[in-house]
Amino acid sequence: MELFYVSLLSLILLVVFLSFYFLLSSKAPTGRKLPPGLTGWPVVGESIQFLACGWRGHPEKFIFDRIAKYSSYIYKTHLMREPTVVLCGAPAHKFLFSNENKLVQSWWPTSVNKIFPSSNQTSSKEEAIKMRKMLPGFFKPEALQRYVGIMDTIARRHFEGEWEGNDTVVVFPLSKRYTFWLACRIFLSMEDPKDVDKFLARFNLLAEGLLTIPVDLPGTPFRRAINAAESIRKMLEGIIKQRKVELAEGRASPTQDILSHMLQTVDEDGKFMKESDIADKILGLLVGGHDTASSACTFIVKYLAELPDIYRGVYDEQMEIARSKAPGELLSWEDLQKMKFSWNVACEVLRLAPPLQGAFRDVLTDFIYEGFSIPKGWKIYWSAHSTHKNPEYFPEPYKFKPSRFEGSGPAPYTFVPFGGGPRMCPGKEYARLEMLVFMHHLVKRFRWEKLIPDEKIVVNPMPQPEKGLPIRLFPYKA
Numbered sequence: 001m002e003l004f005y006v007s008l009l010s011l012i013l014l015v016v017f018l019s020f021y022f023l024l025s026s027k028a029p030t031g032r033k034l035p036p037g038l039t040g041w042p043v044v045g046e047s048i049q050f051l052a053c054g055w056r057g058h059p060e061k062f063i064f065d066r067i068a069k070y071s072s073y074i075y076k077t078h079l080m081r082e083p084t085v086v087l088c089g090a091p092a093h094k095f096l097f098s099n100e101n102k103l104v105q106s107w108w109p110t111s112v113n114k115i116f117p118s119s120n121q122t123s124s125k126e127e128a129i130k131m132r133k134m135l136p137g138f139f140k141p142e143a144l145q146r147y148v149g150i151m152d153t154i155a156r157r158h159f160e161g162e163w164e165g166n167d168t169v170v171v172f173p174l175s176k177r178y179t180f181w182l183a184c185r186i187f188l189s190m191e192d193p194k195d196v197d198k199f200l201a202r203f204n205l206l207a208e209g210l211l212t213i214p215v216d217l218p219g220t221p222f223r224r225a226i227n228a229a230e231s232i233r234k235m236l237e238g239i240i241k242q243r244k245v246e247l248a249e250g251r252a253s254p255t256q257d258i259l260s261h262m263l264q265t266v267d268e269d270g271k272f273m274k275e276s277d278i279a280d281k282i283l284g285l286l287v288g289g290h291d292t293a294s295s296a297c298t299f300i301v302k303y304l305a306e307l308p309d310i311y312r313g314v315y316d317e318q319m320e321i322a323r324s325k326a327p328g329e330l331l332s333w334e335d336l337q338k339m340k341f342s343w344n345v346a347c348e349v350l351r352l353a354p355p356l357q358g359a360f361r362d363v364l365t366d367f368i369y370e371g372f373s374i375p376k377g378w379k380i381y382w383s384a385h386s387t388h389k390n391p392e393y394f395p396e397p398y399k400f401k402p403s404r405f406e407g408s409g410p411a412p413y414t415f416v417p418f419g420g421g422p423r424m425c426p427g428k429e430y431a432r433l434e435m436l437v438f439m440h441h442l443v444k445r446f447r448w449e450k451l452i453p454d455e456k457i458v459v460n461p462m463p464q465p466e467k468g469l470p471i472r473l474f475p476y477k478a
Helices: 002-025 047-055 060-070 090-098 110-115 124-134 141-162 171-188 193-209 221-248 258-264 275-306 308-323 333-337 340-352 428-443
Strands: 074-079 082-087 104-107 168-170 358-363 367-369 372-374 379-383 446-450 457-459 463-465 470-475
Touching: 047 060, 047 074, 047 457, 060 074, 082 090, 090 379, 110 193, 110 221, 141 171, 141 333, 141 428, 168 171, 171 193, 171 258, 171 275, 171 428, 171 463, 193 221, 193 275, 221 258, 221 275, 258 275, 275 308, 275 340, 275 428, 275 446, 275 463, 308 340, 308 428, 333 428, 340 428
Parallel strands: 082 379
Antiparallel strands: 074 082, 104 358, 168 470, 358 379, 367 372, 446 470, 457 463
């Protein structure tokens, strides 16, 4: 009994100590005014509430509840074990994106750094600069034109092998296979679907644990993600070694994909990247290159099932392009530029269900924003939902209206599924191509209906239908 009371007293003292430490670490420098807000529980802060809103399918609730509570588009909280300021609205987006690597820099929670350990060797600022120097040429529209035919060929094979001949399908896992196959082919020149599937099973485990609370215990999503990343890294290192041999023997081209490009690129000191660093960078690109687009493709299917008039507009546009092609002729860059209504539909999907909910920034130096002190070392979180679902920027924000994107489209920094300004995602054009090619092959083959009319949406870490969006297919006659 005495041991029980000693243990209880120790627990109480620990909680008191953590609360005291938590309170002190969240205070602003003397004489400075922090934004309004609460820091929540010791250590975990408001992380559980933040994640739970996503698990319940309404990640914007965390954002808008606090905007209303504090009557402010800027407030403090505590997320992912860090004191955090949430900045909301288009002016905040512009301020953050314009001050990248000046006042703030990219930051990822501990869970990401442990899954991608090489990101601990250099700062996220240095890593971001290196990648942005390396990739822009590869992702420019003029460079991507040569991959349209490859994307079309893979989409044909995907729909012929995975969709046609089935009365029902589950969309989310199929869209992941499609986007991952594309990423493997274009980044690694990997052709065989069986090899792609070996990777994909591990990538699914990695994605599930990427932005979880980093509890490193056997069986937790975080530990499974670490194990999956280690396994993928070993597989990638084997591919890298083989590619080096193929390049040396002239059996591979230095310009055929991102992997060859990385193997041929030297840094400012004239040194080539280590194989382990290349593996980590390819790993990150494969995550970013397929996960976001697979979520977007899934929600395109969802909204087209729910909105027959929108479906008809996309169908008419795509069939006009399909009828202009000779049998077996592949889609061209010019064909994709004609898909204006389809892209407006895709953009409205990205507004309502953005794969990237928001992102964290690390504060590099003390600064004042809107009269509030933002201390060095704190984190900033920006949310796409603070503009996407805000009637101030998008009237009737929950109504599906592709016309929002006609003409000059939304005001700057209000539509931010790919970031904005200097921080615009370099893969935006790549994502546009893979989504439009997906839509083309989907609507020219099928009508469909949802099998679960009110299927719940969960965000973990990207939005997805809880059961994967099962649908019934109604194929068109050839």
